[in-house]
Amino acid sequence: MESRRSDRKFLQKVYEESGNSIVLLTTASISQEGNxxxxxxxxxxxxxxxxxxxxxxxxxxxxxKQVSVQCQQRLSHDSYDECFSRIRSGDASKLVVVIDHVERIGKKNTEFFQALVKLRNKQLYPGPVLILMVASSLTWNHRDLREWLGEELCNSIDHRRSLADISFLELVRALEDYSVKDSVQTYGVIGGTPEYVRIWDSTFSFKENVCRLILSPSGGLYDAAERVITSELREPQVYNTILYAMATGKEKLNDIYEATGYSRPKISVYLKNLAAFDVIEKVMSFDAGGWDHAKKGIYRIKNNFISFYYHFIYSNRSALFTMSSEEFYDTYIAPGLATYMQRAFVDVCREYLSLLNLMGKLPLHISKMGTWVGKEGTVDLVGENEIREYVAAICNWSMDAISVQDYENLQKNLKLARIRTKVVYLFSATSFTDELKALAEADASIVLVDMRSL
Known part of the structure; x- marks a missing residue:
């Protein structure tokens, strides 16, 4: 996968540099970095x-114990300094010292972190060394590192790198046996988490993968969403309640309050925590002047896998126990899947427009892109350049076909948003009516994009 190749190249470059260095490697998503x-x-x-x-x-x-086992060294003093002074590469090559799950070291364990600084500064080990501090908890991305690690170690960190999720295009390349439709649906379930993509086998159908990986107790992703919430956040019963409310369409603070019964101040605190871990996001409507007609204070679950879990599985766990995974899929997932996948398709279309923008194939160079969420309708994608010229798009996943009426509704919403576009893109996973095709042929400002061409 391209993003992982880029990460490996980065680490290899640091490894080949002369001298010692410390790299803080964090995950930017809910994933495991072991492979x-x-x-x-x-x-x-x-x-x-x-x-x-x-x-x-x-x-x-x-x-x-690990120094004794891995380096065959006998230790005589109870100190971190002695531990790191006894590690060996066995030759003149650079030694890579991996401190994994470093987030588990408590703030008060200053001796551990001080020893790492000494190791970097050749005060404990004379040979060349690369120290990889790997933080596999989402919490590490949002802590005050100076408070946690101390001033000295923070100043000694030479490089910081987050392992990013892969793009939709990379997912398509990884699942080479899948159609674009299957890939979009997969993206809507597991997002771009590389380790989830790794175990998703495109020789199985989309349904088969959901059943064997997510719905089966022996599956690699069974209970994965709840494991993340319970391992990262206290009071999982509160977070579960809020996430379930959001997954069932409660998108404003007052809606969540009415659904959960928790006080608004309490909900605000928990939403802030979830946002800090990239589980949810506050959707800011694209501001082009039509603020009076825009919805405000909208929240949505950002993480695709957690969204899928709370939307389809969380409230139906009892049925999953009594049914086969295939029966559960047919009963609880299949009927609502097409509507649910709309959000994933918008994200895919956003990436497509970003790629065209990067290649210089849009009528203007976009510097900002977002969604306009109106009180009467939504413009799925709005792109703006530095002189406030616009392109816009709507994305259809489940309707039979995009029609002229849909195009006119888009124009109505653009007027409410006070957005005048140079071009509008109409994305469809199904088709377009003949009338709309004729209109697009006569008007160069209307671009029809069939999903199969993505």
Missing amino acids: FLKDFLKDKKTFYYQCEYASPKLQLALLQ
């Missing part, structure tokens, strides 16, 4: 330690 690390560490001299949730005394004992 990525193994690929990078292949054929390199490595000392690997996975931190555990433990007291400083036990953490030290666990590290000492």
Whole structure:
């Protein structure tokens, strides 16, 4: 996958640099980075330690054990300094020291972090070393690192890198046996999480993958959404209640209040926490002047996999226990899947327009893109350049065909939003009516995009 190749190239470049360095590697999504690390560490001299949730005394004992096992060293003092002074590469090659799950080290364990600084500064180990501090918890991306790591270690971090999700285009390339429709549906379920894409087998149908990976107790993604929420956030019952309300269409603070019964101040705090972990987002309507007609204070679940789970599975877990995964899919997922996939299709179309923009194939160079959410309707995509010229788009996933009426509704919403476009793009996963095709042929400002050409 291209994003992972880019990440590996980055780490390889740092590895080949002369001197010692510390890299803080964090995940930008809910995922596991184990396979990525193994690929990078292949054929390199490595000392690997996975931190555990433990007291400083036990953490030290666990590290000492790994030094003894991996480096065949006998330790005589209870100190982190001695641990890192005894690691060895065995030759003149650079040693990669991996401190995995570094977020499990408590703030009060300053000796651990001070020892890493000494290691980088060649005060403990004379040979060349690359120190990879890997934070696999979403919380690490949003903590005050200076408070957590201390001033000295923060100043000693040479590089920071987040492992990003892959794009839809990369997902299509990875699932080479899938049609574009199957790929869009897959993206709508698992998003661009590389490790989820890795286990999604395109030799199985979309339904078969959902059944075997998500609905089956032996599946790799069974209960994955709830595991993330319970491992990252306290009071999962509150977060579950709020996320379920959002998944069932409650998108404003007052709607969530009425659905959950929690106070508005309490909900605001929990929404803020969920947003900090990239689980939800506040949707800001594209501001082009039609603010009076725009909806305000809209929230939505940002993470595709968590959204899918709370939309289709969370409230039906009892049925999943009594049914086969195939029966559950047919009963609870299939009937609402087409409507649900609209949001994923909009994201795919957004990426398509961004790619055209990058290639210089739009009538103007977009510097900002978003969605206009109106009180009477929505413009799925709005793009603006630096001199406030616009393109806009609507995206149809489930309607039989986009019609002239749909185009006229778009124009009505654009007028309410006070957006005058140079070109409008009409994306459809199905088709277009003959009347709309004729209109587009006569008007160059109307561009029809069939999903099969994406």
